[in-house]
Every structure is written in C-alpha cells, then in structure tokens.
Amino acid sequence: MKKTIFYILSSLLFLLPALMLAVKSFTPVWKWGEPLSFEWTLRGWEVFLMDPRIYEALFVSILIALAVTFLNLMVGFLTGKALSHSVFKGKGLLETFLLLPLFIPTMAAALGLHITMIRLGLANQWLGVVIVHLVPTIPYTIKVMKAGYDRVGSGMIQQAKVLGGSPFHVFRSVELPLLMPSVRSAVFLTVTISMSQYVLTAVIGGGNVITLPIIYYPFLQSVNDTVMAAFSIAFAMLPVIAVAAVELLSKILTYKGTFVNRGVT
C-alpha cells in the first residue's frame, strides 16, 4: 500500500516532468489555446544539433567538466583518505572548514577571483572557469570520498601494502575497485554541478568561454519550446554519459585479476 502511494507520487512528481520534456522535444511547438499536438517530429533536435554554436559549447562544456572532475577526484582521493584513515589534532575542524565553501555565495568567490584571473591571464580562458568551478564541487567530492574510505576501512589497504604492493598498484587493485560506488557519486555530482553553472562561467569566462548554460539563456528568448525541450534533455544526458565514461576508464585502470567486491563491500 505504502509502496504504491510512493511510486504514484514519485512518478507523478519526478518521472513525469522528465518524460514531458522528452515527449515535448519530439512534438511540434504547442501554441497556447490549441490542442496539444503529438505528431512525431525530429525538428527540435535538428535545429538544436544544426546550430554550430552548440557543438563548440558542447566541446567546451565537456572539456571543463572533465578537467573539473579530474581535479575533484584527485583532491577527493587524497583528502578523503587522510580524513578517514589518520588521526590528527584539528581533524574535525579541518573537515568543517572544507565544507564551508558550500555556505558562502559562489558569486563572492567568482567576483573575488576575477581581478586576479585577469592579472594571471586566466580570465576569459577555460582554465579560469575550471578553477572557479572547483569552489562549489570540491566540498561534495571530499565528503563523498571520505565516506567511501570510512566504509572501506584501512584493513585491506594495509594488507596490500604488507604484501609488498607499490602505492600505485595498491590504488589500482584495492582502493579504486572498492571505492567505485563513491567515485560514481562524486563524478555524477561534479558533472551536474559544473553543467549548472551559468553565473560563475559568465563572470570568469567573460563571454569568451561559451558553455551550454551560456547559450541556454539566450535560447530562452526563442519561443520554440520543442528546441528548448531538446536542449533541456541534452543537459540531463551529459552526467549519465560522464558516469559511463568513468566506469569504462576505471575498468581499464583496475588491475586485472582482483577479487572485486569480495570481502568488504
């Protein structure tokens, strides 16, 4: 009974909107007052994919998201391990401080860094945008990776070291496979957050770094809801693709012949 209520409620509230956008991207423009038309059309996707700016923006967005994700994972693995597996004075305080960037306006960080970025020649560059995208993402990644290391514990890692594994080998054969669930969440969060940044990209990119959100806003002026729906669906597909790509990469990186997911899960 409870289960039925939950599924009806969540489908209505969360699944239906996504479905509506998906259907909308394949149906002609719905004019107000006219019956909704459900004639199948690829027009929206054509217009969206024919726009040369879209390709450039897609490329730049993916480049930025990749770089942000890479840096996030690097910081996340190292910091998560340190916070989880070692004890030192002020650890609680450091953990709190690492969460604090979530509580300050990201715009304060962007505007504060703006002049320095200009001086360093990073303003209007994709690299500058990458740096500023770290502010809203890294606190989440550290949190997720720390929780991952907490869950895995230090026993397996120590065992691998005792058996003479080099740090990289231990990482490939023990840490990475065991931490994959956390890596997935971290990548998903990082990519969605990076894809959601309009104002940070606009300030630091200065209209020179064109990402998908930057062209989404002007697209809103066009009243073509079919094109907008296609654009909207494209946003939701990117994090999914990113997680799939990381999955693939980890398969390549992982040392073959490990007992993946045995013992500690």
Place this chain on the structure above:
Amino acid sequence: MKWHLNKQTTLLLVPAFLFLLLVLYSLVMSFVESVKGPDGWTLSYYQSLFEEERLYASFGYSLWITLISTALSIVIGWALVRSFHTFIENSLGKWILWIPMLFPHFVWGYFVLLLLGQSGVLSSVLFNLGWLESRSEFPVLVQDREGAGIIITYLWKEIPFVVLMLLPVYTQLPKQYGEVIQVLGGTKKEYFKTIEWPWVQPVIVEVFLIVTAFIFTAYEVPALLGVQFPQMTAVLAYDWFYGISWDERSFAFALLFMISVVMSLFALLSFLMLNRRRWLISKSQHQR
C-alpha cells in the same frame, strides 16, 4: 593514537589546503575590492550600501523565498523519508528520485515556466477543457512579485536532495535501538526523542545550511523566473557588478562579502555545537 600530523598525512592534505587557500583568497579579495575607493581605503561603501532601498527590498524578498523553500523542502523531504525509507533504498524508486538531480536548476526553472506560465501547457490544457475563458484567468505563478515560480522550482529540486541526503541516515539507524525502547516499554515519542532525533539532527542541520545558503545566493533561477524589482541577492549583486558606476561595483563586493561572513559564521557555530554531540555518538560505535 598519533595526535600530530605526520609527513604522509600532510602530503595527502596539500591539495585540500590549496583549495581552502583559493577560497579564502577570493573572500579576502572581495573584501579588498569593497573597501578600495578612488583615494585609498574607505568603509563608505558599506555606509551607502545600507542607504540603498534596493538592498532592503532584496533582503526581504530573498529571505522570504529562502526560508519558505528551505523549510518546506526539509519538512516534505523528511516526511517522505520517514514514511517510505524501508523500501526506497535498493529499488527503482531511488532512481526516480535521482531524475530531478540530473537537470540543472535553470533547466528545471524553464520546465516550470513551460508548465505553469500564463501561456504555459497547463493553462492551455485548462482552456481547451473549457475551464478557462482566457489565459489571463490563469494565476500568475511565474515571474510574479511573490516569487511563487522560484519557490516551486526550488521545492521541486531540493525535496529529492533532502530525501537522498537523509536516506542513508535512516537505513543505517540500528534497528536494535528501536527494539530496546520497545522492550523497556517506551513510547513512539520517546523513541523519536532519544534515538531518531539525535541520529538525524546533524544531517538535518547540514542540509538546512546547504539549502539555505544556496537558495539565498543563487543566481540562475531568480534571473530566469524573477521580476525586475525586488531582486534576489545574487541578481542584485550581478546587476551592481556590471553596473555603470564604480560605487555600484563596490556595492556588489560589499554585499557578497557581508553574506559570506554571516553565512560562514552561522555554519561554523552550528557545526561546532553539533561536533560535540557527533563525537559522543562516534565514541559509542565500533572503530573500523
């Protein structure tokens, strides 16, 4: 137990310190920009900032939207977790909850505009059903003075966030605790007071702080669904930053710096108060 940072841990923490330095630096620079006048340091921008009518209008408007969105998201999200947590984990339902997380806030804002705008889908459908005479009969829910469209968008996006943050807390809550209470003849109220609340409180506080800080200072949704006046803080800061006069640019920095200080002090105090309790809880758990 080692109490001091050893060399290896320090090395692991270098990137984290660099990150903190970056954030701290940006805040210091915001402050510097807010007190830099044409002839030397001055606090006069803060003084004139508080004479700006736009500031008060913005604070009132932002606070109203933030508090109502945050409170409702947490209450509804928490209620959902409490009633459904037993089967959301490891089920299809969890994936449904992830769907709104896939979309950026402004995309969801566009969806709200498409669905609930005066010329939106809902109004069109109601007209076709003969329930509306004209589109002006449909309530102004988007780009309205009360910020209803903004609140709806945030609720829709934040409720799944609250659910996903609280879900692991409930699935990890040891069942034995409830059994102990039952055996000792405790009531549901006592169960909530002695077990459930202490267990979820840290996460509730954290979620409250994250959502509040985010909504109060986010730009994307109010820029899309807001009105010209009043504006939410981020939109106002953006306008001022790209404003014509130097004063306005300094206002933008002063406004954002003030919010940063207030919010981070608030968050810091909350965490310090929580940490003591959290320490007690972790003491009673097994060390892995």
